[in-house]
Amino acid sequence: MADEQVSLTSLILIIVLGGLIIRYLFFSPASQPPRPTRDAQSASRAREAAVERIQQMFPQVDRRTILWDLHRNGGNIAATTERILSGRLETPPITFQPPPPPASPTPSLTAQTQTFKAPPKPAEPDLITRYRLQDKVTVNSEVESVTKSKSWSSNRDERQASLQRRRDEMILAARKKMEAKMAAEKVDGKTQ
Structure with a gap:
């Protein structure tokens, strides 16, 4: 028994199987619930926020053109801004149909429109x-309170x-x- 040795192939097999077992137990994809709808919603909100930011800077550029350029460059706002400034912004093909804008205005748009029509705030009491x-x-203003206590x-x-x-x-x-x-x-x- 003292002369028994573990071969290199069996050692590699043990390490690989141990790694797979550890990966299966601790890093299994079943422990992380899939969230495709949340990711799609956050991507949509991010895309609309990017379009809104660019349209605030360049109101003359239409939404469809901005969406096309953002789609082409992976949502990079800086690259789209550079293309608009340099005049290299391409018109989208006829087949490109972007998703419709959200039905309700975004909070930043409502805040922006309220600056022009600022309703008077209700007066807070003094x-x-x-x-x-x-x-x-x-x-009488000269009368001081007599019951002042000096200690806590x-x-x-x-x-x-x-x-x-x-x-x-x-x-x-x-x-x-x-x-x-x-x-x-x-x-x-x-x-x-």
């Missing part, structure tokens, strides 16, 4: 209204109340500064 500080605005409390409710009070004080201080600035601008405007 901070005084938002945090219900109207009664504190009417109180271990009680959660006290900490929250303290932070809300500090927020309110900061909002009111900012309002005072803004009112003073506006009053100073009015005075400067009258003197000039």
Whole structure:
């Protein structure tokens, strides 16, 4: 038994079979679900986005011609742009029928058209209204809150109340500064 040796062919056969078993167990295509519809949808969206980008740069070039050139060069936007700039863009053959454009406009197109017809945004309430500080605005501005605590409390409710009070004080201080600035601008405007 000590004289038994493993031949080279049997060693190669063991390595190849081991590799195939490992490949079958860990890298089998059954573990990855096929997604042809998702790939087709993403390719369609990418193609439409590329056409949209090029048409934004060159509105005089029709969609069919852009799609033909993108189809020919594998979707390379830079190559299509270079061909348009150099005037070497070829007209597509009659047999080339691109897919129809999407029925609904893409989000970037709707955003672009909204810049021209920007509807007024609903006015958000100011901070005084938002945090219900109207009664504190009417109180004398020189009165400071007496209940300031110097240390950080271990009680959660006290900490929250303290932070809300500090927020309110900061909002009111900012309002005072803004009112003073506006009053100073009015005075400067009258003197000039």
